Amino acid sequence: MSRRAGSPTLETFVVFALVFALQLVVSVFQGLLGLAGFHDFLFTLYAPFDRPWTLVTSVYAHAGPMHLLSNAIALALVGFVLERKTSRFRYxxxxxxxxxxxxxAQVLTSGFVAAIGLGRPTAVLGASGAVFALYGYVLGGNRVTDGVLSRFDVPEWAELLVFVVVAAAVTWATGAPGVALVAHFAGFLIGVAAGRTRLLATSQRSTHGHRKESY
Known part of the structure; x- marks a missing residue:
């Protein structure tokens, strides 16, 4: 990716900050004007899905400064590496x-659990599902993973099982009260699947024709 095109990771940080600032403004004004629930109306994803914009706004919104900071740090560790192998738009x-x-996935799962009487439906906001997808992509799309899987001639079903186990382990390791574990798990698997197909890779011509980049 050309440096002149800008860094999509830095641009994502800017969006985080702008959305968080808007969240603060909305929170203040909903209290002053008695508009209870207006913040959730704009930023929080939960069922029923009568506010489709929250599919997007919930990805960039955060529950507080520490939530934002932790996601920003996690994004920085993977985003600056991955953005070199893809385009700004694809990122x-x-x-x-x-x-x-x-x-x-988090909302639907919690809704199902609530429907069978084993819990309550949950609402979601935060970028961790997307960040986990980036980590999953790096795992699924790097040369080391390719080399290990080809060396042991792993069948597709076993490859899928391995990635599911890894996703479960990563999800368990990040578990804490209030954490959207299903979103972490789903995001990681989405990233792995995208990495295995090189979804974000740009085609480059070499003496051997077109190829997809891996790393």
Missing amino acids: HAFFVVSGALAGL
Whole structure:
């Protein structure tokens, strides 16, 4: 990716900051004007899905400064590496789509659990599902993973099982009260699947024709 095109990771940080500032403004004004729930109306994803914009706004919104900071640090560790292997558009599109799908998985799962009487439905906001998807992409799309899987001639079903186990382990390791574990798990698997297909890689011509980059 050309440096002149800008850093999509830095651009994502800017969006985080702008959305968080807007959240603060909305929170203040909803209290002053008695508009209870207006913040959730704008930023929080939960069922029923009568506010489709929250599929996007919930990805960039955060529950507080520490929530934002932790996601920003996690994004920095993977984003600056991955953005070198893809385009600005693909990076941003993948981030928001994977984050929305991860959040949707969390909400649907919690809704099902609530329907069978084993818990309560949960609401979701935050970028961790999208960030986990980036980490999953790096795992699924790097040369080391390719080399290990080809060396042991792993069948597709076993490859899928391995990635599911890894996703479960990563999810368990990040577990804490209030953490959207299903979103983490779903985001990581979405990233792995995208990495295995080199979804974000740009085609480059070499003496051997077109190829997809891995790393």
